[in-house]
Amino acid sequence: MRVLASAPAKIILFGEHSVVYGKPAIAAAINLRTYVWAEFNETGAIKIEAKDIRVPGLTVSFSEDEIYFESDYGKAAEVLSYVREAIELVREEADKRDKGITVSITSQIPVGAGLGSSAAVAVATIGAVSKLLGLELTNEEIGKLGHKVELLVQGASSGIDPTVSAIGGFIHYEKGRFEHLPFMELPIVVGYTGSSGSTKELVAMVRKTKEEMPEIIEPILFSMGKVVEKAREILLSDLDDDVRFERLGRLMNINHGLLDALGVSTKKLSELVYAARTAGALGAKITGAGGGGCMYALAPGRQREVATAITIAGGTPMITEISREGLRIEEVIP
Ligand SMILES: Nc1ncnc2c1ncn2[C@@H]1O[C@H](COP(=O)(O)OP(=O)(O)OP(=O)(O)O)[C@@H](O)[C@H]1O
Numbered sequence: 001m002r003v004l005a006s007a008p009a010k011i012i013l014f015g016e017h018s019v020v021y022g023k024p025a026i027a028a029a030i031n032l033r034t035y036v037w038a039e040f041n042e043t044g045a046i047k048i049e050a051k052d053i054r055v056p057g058l059t060v061s062f063s064e065d066e067i068y069f070e071s072d073y074g075k076a077a078e079v080l081s082y083v084r085e086a087i088e089l090v091r092e093e094a095d096k097r098d099k100g101i102t103v104s105i106t107s108q109i110p111v112g113a114g115l116g117s118s119a120a121v122a123v124a125t126i127g128a129v130s131k132l133l134g135l136e137l138t139n140e141e142i143g144k145l146g147h148k149v150e151l152l153v154q155g156a157s158s159g160i161d162p163t164v165s166a167i168g169g170f171i172h173y174e175k176g177r178f179e180h181l182p183f184m185e186l187p188i189v190v191g192y193t194g195s196s197g198s199t200k201e202l203v204a205m206v207r208k209t210k211e212e213m214p215e216i217i218e219p220i221l222f223s224m225g226k227v228v229e230k231a232r233e234i235l236l237s238d239l240d241d242d243v244r245f246e247r248l249g250r251l252m253n254i255n256h257g258l259l260d261a262l263g264v265s266t267k268k269l270s271e272l273v274y275a276a277r278t279a280g281a282l283g284a285k286i287t288g289a290g291g292g293g294c295m296y297a298l299a300p301g302r303q304r305e306v307a308t309a310i311t312i313a314g315g316t317p318m319i320t321e322i323s324r325e326g327l328r329i330e331e332v333i334p
Pocket residue numbers: 034050051052053078079080081082083105106107110111112113114115116117118119121161197198199200287288289290
């Protein structure tokens with residue numbers, strides 16, 4: 001039997017980082033997906049074919065007529081830890097710890113770019129492997145297992161990314177609980193800096209700063225929580241779109257400033273944010289953990305101009321759509 005599952009990327013509209021400390025956040029699944037095939041193998045081992053992820057630590061030496069490859073196995077194993085933990089967790093849940101499983105991954109989501117590639121790969125793997133092992137799990141349960149995987153690998157995770165990747169759509173999330181917000185088209189542009197940041201390291205950096213100066217960082221996290229409350233109110237209001245977008249834009253700019261104060265922006269991210277605002281975006285901010293990766297802009301009627309401004313500033317624009325669907329079983333071959 002072979003199973004193919006897929007799970008979407010996400011953007012965080014408001015509340016990244018503060019959500020790790022129990023504040024609310026708002027996120028949406030977007031139409032970039034990670035695909036995972038799962039099948040049994042006879043060896044009893046876990047085998048992972050990650051087709052489009054760069055493995056760090058590979059050294060190649062060339063001499064007259066020979067080529068030597070040396071790999072840093074520790075680093076290679078670390079890169080695959082989300083997938084490995086996901087498979088181990090599902091084998092335990094199914095009480096089939098010794099089953100040999102091979103997974104093969106292809107992904108449209110840039111890695112370490114704030115678009116939830118870690119959550120999507122964990123959720124798609126859990127979806128494919130649980131189906132293979134005959135476990136009946138709801139998408140919500142798969143999101144909770146995805147949260148466990150992120151906790152195991154990163155040490156800290158709010159769970160918002162695996163939740164939105166598993167269930168799709170547009171959500172408000174707080175302390176493990178989510179509420180679907182009404183589906184709406186948002187005129188956004190995502191801008192990719194081309195560089196990456198590690199969520200594990202960025203979350204650890206914010207925690208360290210918070211421990212060193214709680215009297216400064218806690219009010220910032222508190223304000224971020226308030227920005228999200230206000231944004232939820234505006235999203236649920238019956239205000240006209242022009243007023244609604246203008247207010248949301250202002251909140252995005254405040255949220256970006258607060259993220260910058262936490263130290264998770266970079267020069268390139270800020271350049272893309274300011275380029276987007278100058279080209280007429282009503283708001284622009286980092287999305288995801290930062291340290292590189294992506295920003296997004298709210299630009300009703302100005303998406304094309306903002307995309308051009310992001311390109312001129314050295315970024316890659318992506319006009320994405322919100323994905324109603326989360327985890328999907330694409331194919332089951334008996
Ligand atoms: N296609 C893939 N195959 C295997 N592992 C992947 C794949 N995509 C992502 N990963 C894993 O996820 C890690 C990146 O996760 P990380 O949480 O740091 O960033 P992100 O999820 O892309 O962004 P964010 O968490 O800010 O939304 C990679 O180093 C790798 O371990």
